[in-house]
Amino acid sequence: MSNSDRSPxxxxxxxxxxxxxxxxxxxxxxxxxxxxxxxxxxxxxGRFFGWSRWIPLxxxxxxAVGLLLYGWLARRARPTTDAMASTVDRDAALRGELRSAHxxxxxxxxxxxxxxxxxxxxxxxxxxxxxxxxPSAKAMKQWAGTGVLAVAVVAxxxxxxxxxxxxxxxxxxxxxxxxxxxxADVAARLAALLEDMKKASLNKNAEQISLEEMKKLLANxxxxxxxxxxxxxxxxxxxxxxAKPKELGEDARPDRAENSSAGLPEDVKWxxxxxxxxxAQQDRQTNANNPSASSETGQxxxxxxxxxxxxxxxxxxxxxxxxxxxxxxSKMMMGGGGPMGGDSGPGAGGKKxxxxxxGNPALLAQALRKEMVEANADALGxxxxxxxxxxxxxxxxxxxxxxxxxxxxxxxxxxxxxPPPVPEARRQLLLNYFIRKx
Amino acid sequence: MTTASxxxxxxxxxxxxxxxxxxxxxxxxxxxxxxxxxxxxxLLAGGHVLLEGIPGVGKTxxxxxxxxxxxxxxxxxxxxxxxxxxxxxxxxxVQEHAHGGTFFEFQPGPIFANVVLADEINRxxxxxxxxxxxxxxxxxxxxxxxxxxxxQPFLVLATxxxxxxxxxxxxxxxxxxxxxxxxxxxxxxxxxxxxxxDRTTQLQQTEVARVMDGPEILExxxxxxxxxxxxxxxxxxxxxxxxxxxxxxxxxxxxxRYVRYGAxxxxxxxxxxxxxxxxxxxxxxxxxxEDIRAVAMPALRHRLLMNFEGEAEQxxxxxxxxxxxxxxxxx
Numbered sequence: 052m053s054n055s056d057r058s059p060x061x062x063x064x065x066x067x068x069x070x071x072x073x074x075x076x077x078x079x080x081x082x083x084x085x086x087x088x089x090x091x092x093x094x095x096x097g098r099f100f101g102w103s104r105w106i107p108l109x110x111x112x113x114x115a116v117g118l119l120l121y122g123w124l125a126r127r128a129r130p131t132t133d134a135m136a137s138t139v140d141r142d143a144a145l146r147g148e149l150r151s152a153h154x155x156x157x158x159x160x161x162x163x164x165x166x167x168x169x170x171x172x173x174x175x176x177x178x179x180x181x182x183x184x185x186p187s188a189k190a191m192k193q194w195a196g197t198g199v200l201a202v203a204v205v206a207x208x209x210x211x212x213x214x215x216x217x218x219x220x221x222x223x224x225x226x227x228x229x230x231x232x233x234x235a236d237v238a239a240r241l242a243a244l245l246e247d248m249k250k251a252s253l254n255k256n257a258e259q260i261s262l263e264e265m266k267k268l269l270a271n272x273x274x275x276x277x278x279x280x281x282x283x284x285x286x287x288x289x290x291x292x293x294a295k296p297k298e299l300g301e302d303a304r305p306d307r308a309e310n311s312s313a314g315l316p317e318d319v320k321w322x323x324x325x326x327x328x329x330x331a332q333q334d335r336q337t338n339a340n341n342p343s344a345s346s347e348t349g350q351x352x353x354x355x356x357x358x359x360x361x362x363x364x365x366x367x368x369x370x371x372x373x374x375x376x377x378x379x380x381s382k383m384m385m386g387g388g389g390p391m392g393g394d395s396g397p398g399a400g401g402k403k404x405x406x407x408x409x410g411n412p413a414l415l416a417q418a419l420r421k422e423m424v425e426a427n428a429d430a431l432g433x434x435x436x437x438x439x440x441x442x443x444x445x446x447x448x449x450x451x452x453x454x455x456x457x458x459x460x461x462x463x464x465x466x467x468x469x470p471p472p473v474p475e476a477r478r479q480l481l482l483n484y485f486i487r488k489x
Numbered sequence: 490m491t492t493a494s495x496x497x498x499x500x501x502x503x504x505x506x507x508x509x510x511x512x513x514x515x516x517x518x519x520x521x522x523x524x525x526x527x528x529x530x531x532l533l534a535g536g537h538v539l540l541e542g543i544p545g546v547g548k549t550x551x552x553x554x555x556x557x558x559x560x561x562x563x564x565x566x567x568x569x570x571x572x573x574x575x576x577x578x579x580x581x582x583v584q585e586h587a588h589g590g591t592f593f594e595f596q597p598g599p600i601f602a603n604v605v606l607a608d609e610i611n612r613x614x615x616x617x618x619x620x621x622x623x624x625x626x627x628x629x630x631x632x633x634x635x636x637x638x639x640x641q642p643f644l645v646l647a648t649x650x651x652x653x654x655x656x657x658x659x660x661x662x663x664x665x666x667x668x669x670x671x672x673x674x675x676x677x678x679x680x681x682x683x684x685x686x687d688r689t690t691q692l693q694q695t696e697v698a699r700v701m702d703g704p705e706i707l708e709x710x711x712x713x714x715x716x717x718x719x720x721x722x723x724x725x726x727x728x729x730x731x732x733x734x735x736x737x738x739x740x741x742x743x744x745x746r747y748v749r750y751g752a753x754x755x756x757x758x759x760x761x762x763x764x765x766x767x768x769x770x771x772x773x774x775x776x777x778x779e780d781i782r783a784v785a786m787p788a789l790r791h792r793l794l795m796n797f798e799g800e801a802e803q804x805x806x807x808x809x810x811x812x813x814x815x816x817x818x819x820x
Binding site for chain 2: 133147148155158163164171172
């Protein structure tokens, strides 16, 4: 061991580094299994919720880097301080010798006594078995557990398929072998697409986009498998076309309308209502020009593809197409009478008529909301100039001024009000009270 | 065979002499090893000692024995209410020349000795007590226009009785501050009483040898001042001193509540010097915070002035010093 290694400062630095390293080892041996366990739960949750498999792996990597960084920071060399020397000295039971020698070396004090002191301190400190004083943490079980957990995180992330969040593909296509042959993400996407088509919740454009996307996915698959899937999608589309008129019946619409508009802000709902009513108006005009496209019951004719598409779009876009199509609100706003108004009947909305919807409270509410939308178009601040002009005018006309009138400063007895007279009925009583009888 | 360095030789010699003195005094004084060690410590630090204890516990015997062991000039002053300053420091008397005429000649008082026993110092008036101030601090005596230096080593060992309040005058703060240590002479335990009786009630008296002289004491004082002290350790001594001041941030709650004035910088000097001697007696060439703590009680206890509340509640000063020691951090 060289003299520089045995100097009090170097001894303190080495001992303190060892102490910090051992402490960090203990902390890491406790923290690492916990972190790995959390990562395992995270990876399992990721598989359950269908997150990307790289998320838990990345989190595991970050956690490992963080722990390693902590260990490195704890072990790195630092300039020694008196507090460090004091701690090391106390741990080694050197009774202040190393701390004192450390200070003298750092401050360059050199005389016979100081040199002797530093030399003795170095000898005593070098004789200390620092590795025994700061033993390494016995944590084989913890580290082994950490390794097992980390491997489990990787295995779960890489090899456990994500739980299908949508409908079961095998049930949807009726071919378990085909469903099993597809990759998990393609299967999940395909199942979702089939479900949407079955429920007819997609409009034509969305359907087309989804199909294009699916074709891209299928392009990477086995040709035989690809053909099967293409046939399957074609069948499903045909079946959907046949089933759509029934599903789009009057009875199903209100529920769907409620569901699809649920959660939207009120102003968005109103805007959708407005858009839907305009779309319905356009459809009515189209139907009037082409009577064969629709019937009075609302069922769409087989030959009117254009009308079918518009209806489908309007239904997908707005929950209130049916109500708005009856145009009850516009009739109510006309004030009744005439060909557009209809006769007044019992109830607030006029004559009860199922076809026109007059007198229906829901329609009245709809009309009222539309009115509010139009009223709301008068944005705040538009009348600001007028208000300014008005205020200026009022200021110009104002002739009133404030003049302070000081109250009388002194009390004048002559101006003070006399006390209220004693009622005659009580006069004698008062006299008897204040005047002592002899 | 390795030869010891000069520093090591100094340390060994110091320890050997220190042990020799305390052992020799211990031949006559039973028990009280700590008291003996602290008395010798004050002697080697160049300070003075105030011994407090009830009558009959061996205060005066201790001082007598120490003077016998040290081979130094010893004098005793019995403090009484009518004692005058001139009775201590000396006075000018008129002398006649042989060829005629008169002149003043200084007649030195009992203060002119190496070891002065100021017995029952609190029985004299403050005026007389103050006669010791210059001697204790500057090791000199001024009479008229002349200042006389006192021989070195000079040590005042004062005793006082804590019980008798009638006819006593408490020492002024300035006087108290000049004492290096205040040592409490405790009542001896039952086991020591047998030895005391054996040594004092038989025909043969225990004789002590003179094991150290003045030059050796002065040499040891030089060794003491050579011991280095690191700044953090010195800082601890300063914090202890400041901790006795009620307005200090280091002061514990007891100090803030019961202490009127804290220790002076002389207390810090006493802590460091006594700490060095304590380190040397342990064979160390450095001072640690342990050394400072070991000597803090006798160095601080007489330097704290209690306030009215502390006096009224009869708070023990040792309790407050212990509180300071337990609260002031060593780092």
